[in-house]
Amino acid sequence: MSTTLPFVPAETRTNYLNADYGWKSWLFATDHKRIALLYLFSITAFFFVGGAFAVAMRINLLTPDGIFTHDTYNKLFTMHGIIMVFFFLVPSIPATLGNFLVPMMIGARDLAFPRINLLSWYIYIAGGILTLTAVFQGGVDTGWTFYAPFSSSYSNTHVILAAMGIFVSGFSSILTGLNFIVTIHTMRAPGMTWNRLPLFIWGHYATSLIQVLGTPVIAITMVLLGLERVLHAGIFDPTVGGDPILFQHLFWFYSHPAVYIMILPGMAVISEIVTCFSRKAIFGYNFVAYSSIAIAVFSFIVWGHHLFVSGQSMYASMVFSFFSFLVAIPSAVKVFNWTATMYKGSVSYDTPMLYAFGFMGLFTMGGLTGLFLATMAIDVHVTDTYFVIAHFHYVMVGGMVMAYMGGIHFWFPKISGRLYPEGWAKFAALLVFAGFNLTFFPQFILGYQGMPRRYAHYPPEFQVLNVMSTAGASILALGYLIPMIYLAWAWRYGPKSPQNPWNAKGLEWEQSPTPPPTFNFEHQPVVTEPAYNYSGEEQEVTLG
Amino acid sequence: MGVFSIFPSRASVAAGEVDALYTFLLVVGGAMTTLIFAAVFFFAVRYRRKSPDDPAPKAIHGSLPLEIAWTVGPFLVMLVMFGWGTKLYFQNYTPPLHDTLDIYVTGKQWMWKVQYPTGQREINELHVPVGRAVKLILASEDVVHSFYIPALRLKHDVVPGSYQTYWFEPKEPGRYHIFCAEYCGTGHSDMGGWMTVMTPSDYENWLAGGSGGGSMVEQGAKLFQQYGCVTCHVTDREGRCPSLLNVFGRPVVLDDGRTVMADEAYVRESILNPNAKVVKGYKHDIMPVFEGQIGEEGLLQLIVYVKSLSPPAASPAKPAASAAKRSPK
Numbered sequence: 001m002s003t004t005l006p007f008v009p010a011e012t013r014t015n016y017l018n019a020d021y022g023w024k025s026w027l028f029a030t031d032h033k034r035i036a037l038l039y040l041f042s043i044t045a046f047f048f049v050g051g052a053f054a055v056a057m058r059i060n061l062l063t064p065d066g067i068f069t070h071d072t073y074n075k076l077f078t079m080h081g082i083i084m085v086f087f088f089l090v091p092s093i094p095a096t097l098g099n100f101l102v103p104m105m106i107g108a109r110d111l112a113f114p115r116i117n118l119l120s121w122y123i124y125i126a127g128g129i130l131t132l133t134a135v136f137q138g139g140v141d142t143g144w145t146f147y148a149p150f151s152s153s154y155s156n157t158h159v160i161l162a163a164m165g166i167f168v169s170g171f172s173s174i175l176t177g178l179n180f181i182v183t184i185h186t187m188r189a190p191g192m193t194w195n196r197l198p199l200f201i202w203g204h205y206a207t208s209l210i211q212v213l214g215t216p217v218i219a220i221t222m223v224l225l226g227l228e229r230v231l232h233a234g235i236f237d238p239t240v241g242g243d244p245i246l247f248q249h250l251f252w253f254y255s256h257p258a259v260y261i262m263i264l265p266g267m268a269v270i271s272e273i274v275t276c277f278s279r280k281a282i283f284g285y286n287f288v289a290y291s292s293i294a295i296a297v298f299s300f301i302v303w304g305h306h307l308f309v310s311g312q313s314m315y316a317s318m319v320f321s322f323f324s325f326l327v328a329i330p331s332a333v334k335v336f337n338w339t340a341t342m343y344k345g346s347v348s349y350d351t352p353m354l355y356a357f358g359f360m361g362l363f364t365m366g367g368l369t370g371l372f373l374a375t376m377a378i379d380v381h382v383t384d385t386y387f388v389i390a391h392f393h394y395v396m397v398g399g400m401v402m403a404y405m406g407g408i409h410f411w412f413p414k415i416s417g418r419l420y421p422e423g424w425a426k427f428a429a430l431l432v433f434a435g436f437n438l439t440f441f442p443q444f445i446l447g448y449q450g451m452p453r454r455y456a457h458y459p460p461e462f463q464v465l466n467v468m469s470t471a472g473a474s475i476l477a478l479g480y481l482i483p484m485i486y487l488a489w490a491w492r493y494g495p496k497s498p499q500n501p502w503n504a505k506g507l508e509w510e511q512s513p514t515p516p517p518t519f520n521f522e523h524q525p526v527v528t529e530p531a532y533n534y535s536g537e538e539q540e541v542t543l544g
Numbered sequence: 545m546g547v548f549s550i551f552p553s554r555a556s557v558a559a560g561e562v563d564a565l566y567t568f569l570l571v572v573g574g575a576m577t578t579l580i581f582a583a584v585f586f587f588a589v590r591y592r593r594k595s596p597d598d599p600a601p602k603a604i605h606g607s608l609p610l611e612i613a614w615t616v617g618p619f620l621v622m623l624v625m626f627g628w629g630t631k632l633y634f635q636n637y638t639p640p641l642h643d644t645l646d647i648y649v650t651g652k653q654w655m656w657k658v659q660y661p662t663g664q665r666e667i668n669e670l671h672v673p674v675g676r677a678v679k680l681i682l683a684s685e686d687v688v689h690s691f692y693i694p695a696l697r698l699k700h701d702v703v704p705g706s707y708q709t710y711w712f713e714p715k716e717p718g719r720y721h722i723f724c725a726e727y728c729g730t731g732h733s734d735m736g737g738w739m740t741v742m743t744p745s746d747y748e749n750w751l752a753g754g755s756g757g758g759s760m761v762e763q764g765a766k767l768f769q770q771y772g773c774v775t776c777h778v779t780d781r782e783g784r785c786p787s788l789l790n791v792f793g794r795p796v797v798l799d800d801g802r803t804v805m806a807d808e809a810y811v812r813e814s815i816l817n818p819n820a821k822v823v824k825g826y827k828h829d830i831m832p833v834f835e836g837q838i839g840e841e842g843l844l845q846l847i848v849y850v851k852s853l854s855p856p857a858a859s860p861a862k863p864a865a866s867a868a869k870r871s872p873k
Binding site: 070071074141142143145147149150153154155238239243244245278279280281283284285286287308309310311314317318321322325326328329332333335336337339340342343344345346347348349357360361364365368369371372374375376377378379380381383384385445448449450452453454455456457458459532533534535536537 | 550551552561562565566569572573576577580581583584587588591592593598599600601602603604605606607610611614615618619622623625626628629630631632633634636637638653686687688690692694695697698699700701703704705706708721723724725726727728729730731732733734835836
């Protein structure tokens, strides 16, 4: 881009981190970058709480007879699921990297509604506190899926508290989505046409659509569950005239689209990383961009594939099976395009790119095993077994968390103004990849062998694969702890980062100092070229 | 058993058919995974940046033919998966209409209670003969469970308030795991047992081993007396309530003009909540509501009794006939 910034020594420049000090300047911040950091620290805390539950589960599964009581184990997997899904995966990339980068990438000085942005963090924290209260009061044992009538009439744990936590935190998700949609529509810099938007923005736009349209349904579901539990209203419990299957329909009407809330931002990050570290324009921009929208639309008509064995009409199942295959196509198109982007590129192996490699491989496996589950005759065998566990961890951990880690490393210099130790980072990335596969690949085999999920005890023939899985989980845990340590160290002691350490394209790198000032840009950015113009094609330099 | 296999043991022909489809998916999935891994690896090595000063390569903005190819190609392969999977699902999930051996399974926290038409009862054990189409009628006394036998590659949720069916034709004698696959509370992982597949002669011997309180028809008839059903549902003439002779398995005209099939679910509903669907010509609020009064097992016995009041030829399933045949033993 043509604009060059006047040189100002980094030490003397005011940026969003040193513009103000004191706890008030953080807890009452309306700067989207500071709110992104509030989110970053809170979701990291939730990630490690959820992770601790997972570690305890894996320890229990070392032996067929376990070490915890049934009730303890049931609470462990429930709390692991609730915290990881609602308090880590759903907000993870949108609320941190999205919050930080959406305004910067489109050349705006903040989100459209900065105070609503802060409100959404407070709502998230309120929901988190409710849920953690449920944990400290003794936990919940319904599974994160809350199936009725177990949750409404049988469980004697803190179901309502946990459901309230999810109900409340849902509004944080809705507000973030709303904020992004309005910002992307109304606050793009001159020249930032829709076709020049970074794919990160397209991904977050699609995510926001689902957040705004889907989240109210889970809120309603949680309210109905509470009503049923307190008043025996007869909505889900058949002994008072309700229908247990209705709960499953309502729950999955949100919770299947929700998995795309979780993965679309991951895909958004990968599009940025692959182009930067191949130094090449994205292959098939339109296809990658519109496939995000296609995924968002299709995501709303596939929920019934969770009900193939529930007694749902077989013809309904057939339709849901068909749409479930269709939704796989835009995901596959993305993977093909990322791979093709590397073709004849200039590929470097920096840490974010290692995570992107991991994402492409593991997301592919997660997606392909999704086809097994869309195939009804196979689903009838493997649903509710470890096959499903392995499948969605390949997508959510192998895909989403890989992308999240890649994104955190990619933008860490931008966010903190520092560089992290590359050697440690590469080492941790390889640990995560190895540990992940050792943890979850055996679970595919376990699942086809028939080991059901949510089992505190299991028949002895499944032990070998479970021990492998636990061994992998301990490597994986190490792979997540190491970045915590060196990133925290680098934040304080790391070498100062230049403005654009990766030579990346994009307004946030090229036209904003590192770390950015409170209002992001020192001059109004003007966009004169398409996204990812790494080759600097002259013919495209026209004002949009 | 000694050799490790990714396939669990197979107790039915259908299990082999599911494995064949699974193998097809493994081959396709394996090929795709290899392709992506190989492409990423090859491009990463072949086009690696040799020096930080390497000039940025020429942009390639895409290729419409390629995009079409990798959209349509996978779609066509997926159509095969969809068609094959759907066909097998309908086959494995649709019980035959006639000549099934009906067994009644009730799930409750945290056990499977099994009743045979001939009166035997078991907990967490299921005995079936080779070569018969077995139809399980699944009921739940409390929460959602899921009846799962990996060796059959089949599971079906057991949903309170409804009956679900689960059918298979055992082929290989042996003992196979039964699991509960839908999380149901504290003892979920203990809610399992064994299915024993026996040769027909062994099965006859096993059945002859005693049935305690009489066949399900007899037990149902007893309940029919005990709950006073017999005072109104008189069978030899018209009473205050419809006669139940020749009702099961046939359409019934309701007072609002609708017609419903008198199947297990209809009989169940009419016992628990009689006013929901009243037969044309009869009054509401005559029969007491039995919701919460009769357990799932008793309901199943009553249903088998009502079934036995319809001549076997007219009944889609024949538990009554087979029960009658075996009861003298």
